[in-house]
Structures are given as structure tokens and as C-alpha cells.
Amino acid sequence: MADLPRPGEYQSTLAHISLHIANHAPLVKEALLELRSTGVRVAALFLDMFTVPMADVASELGIPHYLFFASPASFLGFTLYLLDPEAREAIESEDMTIDLPVPSFVSSLPKRVLPSSVLNGEDALAWWLAHAGRYGGTEGIVVNTFEELEVHALRALRASVSSPVYPVGPVIDLDGPVKWHPQRAEQEALVQWLDKQPPASVVFLCFGSMGSLSTPQVKEIADGLERAGFRFLWSLREPPRGKLENPTDYANVDQALPEGFLDRTAETGLVCGWVPQVTILAHKAIGGFVSHCGWNSILESLWYGVPTATWPVYSEQQMNAFQMVAELGLAVEVRLDYRVGSTLVSAEELERGLRHLMDSDGEVRSKVKEMRDKSRMAVTEHGSSHASMRRLVQELVVGLDLDDDQETKLPII
Structure with a gap:
């Protein structure tokens, strides 16, 4: 090297x-x-x-x-x-x-x-x-x-x-890393939890392997989830300590959340660390995806017909969010220009975005389902x-x- x-x-x-x-x-x-x-x-x-x-x-x-x-x-x-x-x-x-x-x-x-x-x-x-x-x-x-x-x-x-x-x-890995991940038992437990939820009822929040949010922002998300009242699976990761380091899983995730949040949402939500994203998106219980709008994540969500709410964090994700919401009509907006140093996304903003995202009769959901079929057709023989x-x-x-x-x-x- x-x-x-x-x-x-x-x-x-x-x-x-x-x-x-x-x-x-x-x-x-x-x-x-x-x-x-x-x-x-x-x-x-x-x-x-x-x-x-x-x-x-x-x-x-x-x-x-x-x-x-x-x-x-x-x-x-x-x-x-x-x-x-x-x-x-x-x-x-x-x-x-x-x-x-x-x-x-x-x-x-x-x-x-x-x-x-x-x-x-x-x-x-x-x-x-x-x-x-x-x-x-x-x-x-x-x-x-x-x-x-x-x-x-x-x-x-x-x-x-x-x-x-x-x-x-779309060039995507439909298996993902779950097969070789050292915490495979924990990943299987997530799927088992999803198996118990109604179809298209769960909001999946994930900000990518490189994405993390500040403690004040995490608390706003928690408040927004409680306000909206939807079932949720939230991949929450601790911010890196150095400029060239990556986020890690919390040793004790309860410390980053509002007091009593895990107890109050025990029947409807699950907070975890790293997740096999493509495996989660493939599950029938997932009804919406709050995403950092990395391109792989967008392609994976379209492949499975899961509508996205945009919350970009880094790289070209803000431009991806703009394209998906303003140009293609394939996502709903939480924020288009969020990045490190931005003003916090409030609990109220997130609640509005989640209600739009989980609208079962919404135009975005219908367009995403159409694009799911087109994405799969694109890689077939004809x-x-x-x-x-x-x-x-x-x-x-x-x-x-x-x-x-x-x-x-x-x-x-």
C-alpha cells in the first residue's frame, strides 16, 4: 500500500x-x-x-x-x-x-x-x-x-x-453484507421483529454507514417519532471522534435518547445500531424510508418500491434529494439542504414529513411503485x-x- x-x-x-x-x-x-x-x-x-x-x-x-x-x-x-x-x-x-x-x-x-x-x-x-x-x-x-x-x-x-x-x-447488492456480518444474530432479530408488524406499517430511519447526527438532533427525531405515532425501526449511530474516522454503534444507545423514550415506544419501535439496509428495505413491513439519499440507498428503495423522505447529510446527497423531490417526484421532503452545521430539523418538520411519507394513497407512493417495475425491467433480457x-x-x-x-x-x- x-x-x-x-x-x-x-x-x-x-x-x-x-x-x-x-x-x-x-x-x-x-x-x-x-x-x-x-x-x-x-x-x-x-x-x-x-x-x-x-x-x-x-x-x-x-x-x-x-x-x-x-x-x-x-x-x-x-x-x-x-x-x-x-x-x-x-x-x-x-x-x-x-x-x-x-x-x-x-x-x-x-x-x-x-x-x-x-x-x-x-x-x-x-x-x-x-x-x-x-x-x-x-x-x-x-x-x-x-x-x-x-x-x-x-x-x-x-x-x-x-x-x-x-x-x-440499478447495480445493487440484493444480499447485502448480512451473511458475513459478525453480528448476524442481532441482524436476524431485527427481521424477526419486522415479521410481527403489519404490512407497510414501519418507518425505517437510516443515514448510511458514514452518516450520524448530533445528540440535540437525535432528541428532535425521537420527539418527532413520538408525535407522529408510526411504528419505526431506527438505525442510530454515534458520530465519529476524528475527521477521518467513521461513525460507530453506541455502547449504550439510551444515553443519546430522551429519558424514557425506549420505554414509551417499546411496543411500536426499535432502536438499533448498524443494519443490513437492503434486507430491511426488502421486508414487507417497511412502509417508508427516512434516508440520507445516498445513491445506492435510492436505487435500493426504488427496487423494493419503498417511498423515501429526504434527509441528506454529506457528499452529493443534497443534490440527490433535490432531484428525487423536485424533479422526479419520487420522494417527500423532510429537508433538502441539511448538512453538518445546519439548523436542527425540528420534531414538527419530521412529523409532517412522516405523515406525508406514510400516506398510503399518496402520489409519491404510486410513482415509486411504477419506478420499481421499471427498475426491474431495465435489467431483464430486453x-x-x-x-x-x-x-x-x-x-x-x-x-x-x-x-x-x-x-x-x-x-x-
Whole structure:
């Protein structure tokens, strides 16, 4: 493993990650050369949004390289929009009330929903520019989305880049990590609790593996849950102690909650630590999902037809929330621009959001069910993402210049 960046080399977490990845370029080159020495032919190198410095390694070795973008096409379009000097001038201004004409969004994008890494004025914006400047130089752009979900964003993206765009989503792990998680018995107990609840009756609150909230905010959530009165499953995690650390499970979760909360809600709710999110979303008892709006979480909730209430925390989640609520009508709003340092989401705000979320006859719930069917159809044999994946594989096969006998040995897609 390459050495970690020294503290004086970065200001932001994004810069730290980017530098650390870039420092691995010699090791990646060494690994690829070792593969070649064993007779293995490398069809292509797939790079995510932060590993594009490895494109230099691929070019040096004559290997085609593709971008795999795990976030939405709308956000990919935003990163390309950042390359416009006028866009950067607007973003770097002190006026937070302006709206931005980002081509990958139908509506103008409120500046207040941009990622903190873009707004904070540290070195993160320079790294976004460095990465985005290389996206268009790849052999192709593979995106974890599907045509039916991001019609406008994909159209705008194709108009802005010369590389072919391959939407291949939803790419999600339907099993999740529950099978290997060391606390498997505890995870199974959660499912057993859900088994006892009526269908579509439980609100699931989860802010992702990297998400956590302050103690005052936790108390507002607890009050909001009591006010709303819905059954709930709440994944509650303790904030990290250091800048580069991750949230952990509370040793004693009762300390973070209002006095007596667990006793008062013992018949209707369950508070726990880390949960196998995809397993919970798949359960028939789940009727709504209060989410940080990470893209994987959005795709998982759509796959299972569970409507979402938006509570973004970090990364591009505020933009995802805006897209889901304002552009696609596939979520209800708790808050669109929440982030570390924001004013608290009040118990009353959460209560309103939960009542809208759990409306069994609501328009959002109906649209989410329609998108569930479209997401599943996309990856079937005649679906849009399946066809896109087929085109990508065919392109890779052409690049390998296989003879007829070798091609017949490839798996059928």
C-alpha cells in the first residue's frame, strides 16, 4: 500500500482520498504488468470518479480505460458543469440564494443543495475540477442508473461528452453484507421483529454507514417519532471522534435518547445500531424510508418500491434529494439542504414529513411503485440497462480482437 498523504498536503477529506489513490499508481502498474506476465489479457481498466489518475497507467500500457460512475448521471453532469469558468465564479461567490443552470437538471439547481466539498472553499473544488477534466477522455462512461429514471440527465450528458454513455443500473447488492456480518444474530432479530408488524406499517430511519447526527438532533427525531405515532425501526449511530474516522454503534444507545423514550415506544419501535439496509428495505413491513439519499440507498428503495423522505447529510446527497423531490417526484421532503452545521430539523418538520411519507394513497407512493417495475425491467433480457451492458461487452470484445473460437467461449449476456 502507498504511503498516506502528509497533513500539509491536503485540507479536505476529498483531497486526502484523491492524493492517497494517486499515490497508488505505481502499484497498479506493477499489478497490471504482473497479470500480463501470466498471459492474462486485460480488456479494460474501469475507473471510478476518484481513480481517474490511473488513466495515465492505462494509457502507458495501452489498455482502454472507462469511467464507472456510481452516483447519478445528474451529478456526473454537475461535475462537468464545474469546468465552466462562469459556473465556478457563481459557485465561489458569497451569494447562496442563486440558482445554477446545470444542464443535467431540468430545473435550475439551488446553490444551497451543492455538496459541502464544493462550497467550503478548501482544496476539494480543485480536485473536483482535476477529476472532471479527465472524464471525457475515457473510452466510455458507465453509469449506475437506468434510462427510465434519469431521462433528462442522460440526454444532457450525451450532449456534453463525446465518449459513449452506458447506463447499466440499478447495480445493487440484493444480499447485502448480512451473511458475513459478525453480528448476524442481532441482524436476524431485527427481521424477526419486522415479521410481527403489519404490512407497510414501519418507518425505517437510516443515514448510511458514514452518516450520524448530533445528540440535540437525535432528541428532535425521537420527539418527532413520538408525535407522529408510526411504528419505526431506527438505525442510530454515534458520530465519529476524528475527521477521518467513521461513525460507530453506541455502547449504550439510551444515553443519546430522551429519558424514557425506549420505554414509551417499546411496543411500536426499535432502536438499533448498524443494519443490513437492503434486507430491511426488502421486508414487507417497511412502509417508508427516512434516508440520507445516498445513491445506492435510492436505487435500493426504488427496487423494493419503498417511498423515501429526504434527509441528506454529506457528499452529493443534497443534490440527490433535490432531484428525487423536485424533479422526479419520487420522494417527500423532510429537508433538502441539511448538512453538518445546519439548523436542527425540528420534531414538527419530521412529523409532517412522516405523515406525508406514510400516506398510503399518496402520489409519491404510486410513482415509486411504477419506478420499481421499471427498475426491474431495465435489467431483464430486453431491458434498457441489459441492452446497454451488451453494447459495452461487445465493445470490449472488439478491443480484444478475439478470433471466432475465442468469442464462442464468452458467456452470453
